[in-house]
Amino acid sequence: MSNDLNQCSFIGRLGKDPEVRFMPNGNAVTSFSIAVGSTWKDKNSGEKKEATEWVNITAFGKLSEIIGEYVKKGSQVFIQGHIKTDKYEKDGQTHYSTKVIADRMQMLGGRQDGESKPHTKPGENVPAGEYEYGADFSDEIPF
Numbered sequence: 001m002s003n004d005l006n007q008c009s010f011i012g013r014l015g016k017d018p019e020v021r022f023m024p025n026g027n028a029v030t031s032f033s034i035a036v037g038s039t040w041k042d043k044n045s046g047e048k049k050e051a052t053e054w055v056n057i058t059a060f061g062k063l064s065e066i067i068g069e070y071v072k073k074g075s076q077v078f079i080q081g082h083i084k085t086d087k088y089e090k091d092g093q094t095h096y097s098t099k100v101i102a103d104r105m106q107m108l109g110g111r112q113d114g115e116s117k118p119h120t121k122p123g124e125n126v127p128a129g130e131y132e133y134g135a136d137f138s139d140e141i142p143f
Contacts, residue, residue, distance in 0.1 A: 009080045010055055010100070012055060014074060015073065017072050018031065020065070020067075027064075029064055032056075034077065034079065035055075037051065037052045055099075055100055056098070056099040080102070081100045082101055086099075
């Protein structure tokens with residue numbers, strides 16, 4: 001991760017299973033979105049308010065493969081990365097799409113509703129801890 005000021009961190013839950021694709025050079029690209037929430041007390045009514053934002057995330061390389069293998073809809077994750085905005089033309093109009101390019105991911109929480117972790121075989125351990133884009137995972141990952 002670079003030392004520039006374009007850094008952000010989120011904790012949220014996936015709204016659906018991650019989508020893994022492969023570029024022509026064979027590198028993996030994974031896209032998904034997480035729901036992040038905030039709560040506050042309304043000054044006028046004293047009522048508790050809540051809001052949910054959806055954050056689009058893209059991961060590349062080995063980090064992408066790990067997310068595709070071990071993270072699923074409903075999983076809680078910590079994501080650290082940088083913001084990227086793409087500009088594109090559609091039907092003669094300019095559109096912008098903002099996403100987070102993940103540099104680091106940490107799986108949070110435990111099993112949900114008694115389910116086992118996704119895509120694991122009996123006796124296979126899911127690697128714990130943080131994962132960074134570009135790091136060497138050869139000793140940690142069981143595949």
